[in-house]
Amino acid sequence: MLSIRNLHATINGTPILKGINLEINPGEVHAVMGPNGAGKSTLASILAGRDDYEVTAGEVIYQGQNLLDLEPEERAWAGLFLSFQYPVEIPGVKNIYLLKAAVNAIREHRNLPELKAAEFLKLVREKLKVMQMDEAFLHRNVNEGFSGGEKKRNEILQMQLLEPTLALLDETDSGLDVDALRIVGEGINRMRSPERSVLLVTHYQRLLDTVKPDFVHVLADGQIKLSGDFTLAQRLEKEGYEGIEAA
């Protein structure tokens, strides 16, 4: 589904990614872990199409297409979804406007009929229930005045509605209390399917207790230093990144 080959990227001339290689097959959940400043969020942002970064070498193939050639919205239409580490507040835009516009934009590109208001509301109410969110969220401005946990739940709500093929979750666990972590984790688990892949970027193991990854990668200094199964995350928790890197 996704092949990242020798990806190098800089920000303002400073190298951040220094040759990333990663293969993700349909149905797999991969966790990329690593210390602060390792390049985890940069990787997620580049995949989603943020243009603050310059890709200096390498390529990313997603379902046979060169992902880096696509505009952010084209990536979304192709089934990519990024859950932001810091979801953006958009004063003046109601959450429900964004949700409905996004759902129908993506349906249009999947050759599905537009969801009418009643069908959309039925769908969104169902997903709100899963995320244990109040309907009032729909009529508030996008992320404005939301707590950290509410913002992250709102991201996963969007993911549930947009049904991506590849979900990139950037530090979705940060800023969550225990209950929110469980709701978000279960929200992600509900989305797991043989056709859908997940790339989870995280600093801590705690989300991985709920969302058990098939593969864990350690990203440090712009490169994947080590890959393994779920037990690697447990080792990291015990020994820390320094212990693993030294080994």
Place this chain on the structure above:
Amino acid sequence: MSGFDTLLTEQSSDLARDALAAGLPSSKVESWKYVPTRALNRTQWIEATPRTATEFSLTGGRFVAVPDALRAKDATLSAVESARLDHLYRAQGFALTHGALAHDCLVLEVGRGQQQTVTLKRLANQAAEAGFATLVIRVGAGAQLMVLETFEDSQAMESNLDSLCILWMLERDANATHIRYQAANERAHLFTSIDVQTRDNAHFTLQSIDFGGKLARTDIQVTLGGRGARTELHGLAVTNGSQYHDTHLAVDHAVGDTQSAMAFRTMVDGKGEATFNGRVLIQKDAQRSATEQSVANLLLSDTGRINPKPELEIYADDVTASHGCTVGNLNQTELFYLRSRGLSETDAKAFLQYAFAEKIVDEITDAGIREQVELRLLGELKHGELIAELKESVDV
């Protein structure tokens, strides 16, 4: 040679003589620096002919269908009113010409404790016609008045001009709201001067929306002259094509315990140009006064121009004052967020422009005008119909 010379030579007043001598202000005059006055001089303006109307209107420099309930019993200007108008006419560039050429001076009045709402429609003048009129509005002690100022949205091929000077006189505890929705034809040259005098605890609210016109200059002056007097001034200008919109604001905290709050937003696209000048003066004895001003400008094209200038002059020491002024394009992070959810770049931009303007539009207290402004706004935005559909389908 000013475009008003023909009209001015027909008058014999001192004002006409002085206006003729002064001509229109050039770009050397600070408050007229950006106004394309040369374009005004390309037309030799002629006297406008009023049209008939069944609703209260301003046409060809005359007020027609004036509601009887609001007509002042004694329309003689008081010494204070006369002095203030004279001061206004002599204070700034175009006002001298206005003062010399004003056909009509109407006095409206809402008596003590009464409540009224009135709509004044400014009708378009014909080709090369210029109309000038002055309106004095007295709001008695404890009285309430809401004035809705609307514009005829007609097709015009030739330049036309309409100038209106409004003097608001607010007695103690009076509450006045002035809502303007300017959607005039694209060849209209509009001058509006709003001067507000307030006594103790009077409250003046202005909501001013500019979409139309070729050139629209609005001067707003509020003198907070009584203890406890307060004012809220909000404005939005959506400037496109080769339009020029200009708002000059001056709030004078003349006495203590007075409050002012201002929020103005401007959105410029194409070759449009917009000027905003917001001056707040807190005089030496105006202790315990408070003022806040927020000015935000969105510049959407490389060919547009925005000239914002907030000014704060404080001579008292016990005051609360805040102001902020921003100029920029759409926020790239917000744009990316929306696009990453599958919205096309044009749709995402429409969302953000809409959100920017909504901050002001949402505050419009008259539901009818708010709805008209919303529709116009969505019509101005590329892909605004997407938002219109969303509002239609999911708003409850």
